[in-house]
Amino acid sequence: MTFDTPLTLRGPLRSPRQMLAEQEYGGHISIHDDSMAEKLGFRAGPIEGPTHFSLFPPLLEHIWGEAWFERGCISAHYQNMVIEGEETRAYVEVPREGFETRVWAEKADGTPVLEASANLGAGETLLDRRMAKLRPPKRLVILEDLHVGMKGAVDEMVRMDPDQNMGALYPFSLNQKLAAITENSPWYSDAKASPWGRAIIPLEMVSVLAEYSNRLAGFPVKGPAVGLYADQEIRMIQGPLFVGEDYLVRREIVALSESARTESYWVRSRIYDAAGKIQVAEVLLNHATLKHSYAGYEAAMAKG
16 A cells, blocks of 8 residues: 555534424423423434435445344444534545544534444444443442343344334434435335345434334333434444335343433344344434433432
8 A cells, every 4th residue: 555644424404403392201292392302401413323324325335235134233322413594514534454433523613413333244343332431330329220131021023124113212203214314225115126026124213223112122221211323333234224124123231331410221123024133234223311401310319
């Protein structure tokens, strides 16, 4: 190689849409509602973090081709919230060798949205490195009944049909998402256009598939309390995932942590074929719960 100059692919500016304004969980509205966000000290209801994942497949497909959809992994730490009306752009560092690289997203003014790693197949990820640095929480209130290694109460059967409303947690369908998605592809809706002969689930909607039934896990999180996604990793193992296909999800808490403002539980959701025999993908998600959104937090801390 003549030069060792790092090169970066840059996507166009896109305007992500807010589709969770009517989201409900735990019997209350979420941080994506403007009134709730303002109550908690935020400017407006933010766009859900995985929405920004749709910025990356055009760039990663350019680097790794169809293999990206079959065994690609994106591992992200969310840095700053994005409000509808703000523009975002994806960046991917061109790997000089191997199958791992750095990716990130920024607002139009350069404000960081997320930092991430992307790889093809195995390899240490950004969240592997972040989790390795976690310190055991000193004391948990909202999450005091959780423990590392706790598994979901049941195996969850999930699927995503084109016009299926994904419920209170995701009050829209795949087709509604595709009408607003930042980067669309005929592979998401046209089986004849897809290299796999079937429509595939977009990267950001893999998060929806993995999470919309998470209440069935029965993790004893105290509430009502408002949470947000702080870190997220989506990994294809035998991908892609298909529209209209049945899958089985098994969950496990793999870490607990806290910051000055949040208590977090990290859940690894393994996605299997309908028989539960072959793992096809997995999602790692840091559910960060805002301490001051839980009415009993200060009283519980005062009791010691």
